[in-house]
Amino acid sequence: MDWFVGDDYSLGRLLVTEGLAAIYLVAFVAARNQFRPLVGSDGMLPIPRFLRAVTFGRSPSIFHFHYSDRFFEAICWTGAGLSLAALLGLTQVIPVAACMLVWFALWVLYLSIVNVSQIWYSFGWESLLLEAGFLAIFLGNASVGPPILVLLVLRWLLFRLEFGAGLIKMRGDRCWKDLTCLYYHHETQPMPGPLSWYFHRLPKPLHKVEVLGNHFAQLVVPFGLFAPQPVAAVAATIMIVTQLWLVASGNFSWLNWTTIVLGLSVIPDSVYEKVLPFDVPAADASAPIPFVVLVIAVTALVVVLSYWPIRNMVSHGQRMNASFNKWHFVNTYGAFGSITRVRYEVIVEGTSDAHASVHSVWKEYGFKGKPGDVNRRPRQFAPYHLRLDWLFWFTAISPGYAEPWFRGFVERLLRNDRDTLKLLQYNPFPEEPPKHVRARMYRYEFTTWKERRETGAWWKRQPV
Incomplete structure (x- = not known):
């Protein structure tokens, strides 16, 4: 199984699963805290009304079989509990089949929420979390070696996320080409953060440097993800740094944090060992045959479904954020194709x-x-x-x-x-x-x- 296992990515895999578990936890807690006035039975856009108008085939969700506000809340707490278990590392010490079931349950529960919550859940980071969460099912745990095919698929997701965002900017607002978009963005973005005022007041030449750095990180660097190491690790590190810059300058839900988590999967253990104060445990080189078969199957599925996002990226009518199937799998991504001036x-x-x-x-x-x-x-x-x-x-x-x-x-x-x-x-x-x-x-x-x-x-x- 030497060809199947990425023996230098055990810590990278762990960081991805821990990071996604933390994001799932936030997502389920936020859903529980906000659903009643938004989509509850007496909400602004009630789920029961939506379910009467939409079939399971159009919008798969366990709520088609039963809905009540109490049941929705139970789903949120169940998802939060499973997320916390994964975050605490409990999924690392159970059999790999049980670990996969936990991640599958997380994906099903959150998919069920997203698919019935209408405009309140119409953001690109919902699909991003679902796609990354689905791939996490096939990452395994400490009992199997890190599957190199899934790690490569995660890189492909990161590539689509960043390169798609870069393309939509170059095809959209001309201020991205004349490097002036950040004259406005920090002030007009959806929800400024505590440092946004200071970012906005940076000298205009620095704003142009910011835009140039963004173009480099989104249009050039993503190709480095598929280069040999250490080039791929350098590319991922550049992406992580730029995402941390975005975290500091605004509030974009878990979009930036998910991108950072995906970037961590690209960095090999040999690099982490140079900066961490402890030795990274060697990865298990074994992988049961059923696990290998499932990984190959999901990789083949990603290859087939990638036709639609690739076609979208090369199209002059590129869509910014879109899912091409009701399962939110192998999506297309992008952000801020146009910038609000006022x-x-x-x-x-x-x-x-x-x-x-x-x-x-x-x-x-x-x-x-x-x-x-x-x-x-x-x-x-x-x-x-x-x-x-x-x-x-x-x-x-x-x-x-x-x-x-x-x-x-x-x-x-x-x-x-x-x-x-x-x-x-x-x-x-x-x-x-x-x-x-x-x-x-x-x-x-x-x-x-x-x-x-x-x-x-x-x-x-x-x-x-």
Whole structure:
């Protein structure tokens, strides 16, 4: 089995499985904390209504067989428990078949959530986690050698993720070609982080260097993943460093962290041994025949299904994030094909006046992640995903994104719905609900260095 086992990747495999387990844990906990007001039986986009309109064949999910809010919560806690077991290393000491069943269960449970949660789960990192999580089923554990075929497939996933993102930029907004996109991006990105103000205020020549570095990392470096070592490890390290830069400059759920985890799989044990204060245990060179057969089969499946993302990448009409099958397997990826130049925010307000007038006092609702109070510094939430806040960013760009859910959101504010209010940072009507709710559009800009010193504010805004 020498051809099958990557005997220099035992630690890389462990880091991938541990990293994916941590991301699964965050994903299941976030689902449990937010599902009731979003997709619960009394949510803005109720799952039971969706299930009546969509068949299992179109959207596979165990919820087609039974749904209740209590059952959904049980699924979330089960997924969180299995994720925690994998994170604590328990899957490393059980038989490989049992280990595979744990990872298969994680994939089925999260697929079931994604496929029925509609627009709230329409982000590329959902498909990314499902694809990486499916491949983790076939990575095995300490009882078998690291399968080199699956490690190569993980590199292919990382290549599609980065190269697809690079292509969509070059085919999209011209600011990526003239190197000016980061004049705007740190300010207008969906959810700025605590350091985004400082990134935005970097000198413009440095912003151009950032863009050049991005093009290099996404359009050139990915080809190095398939080069001999140590070139592949250097390529992966460059990707990891650029992803850490993105982690520091914004909030992109678990997109960056999943990319980092995939990059860790490329670095061989011989490199880790040079930087870690302990010796890396030698990998087991054995692999049972059934395990080998399954790995070969899933590798062949990836090869066949890769036709669609390859066709998409070479197409002039490249789609940015798309799944070509209902299982979210072998997808195409991309990000920020266009950059917003101006930041708009939808600010939600309420009043206790029975008859709203020009003299009414309107109080603003506070959100956890999206900008509101100009004096509140942006927070770091990633890899935790604030789904309502993200949809508000899209709504500010195009009201069509709010069509399915915004009316339901307002109705819940008008009755101080407890679950909906848990999604918010601040409710200005703690005693009794408002009589009226309205939404106003504002233009937001980061303050200058001078304005920041004089006022202490992070943002300035004007009504639109």
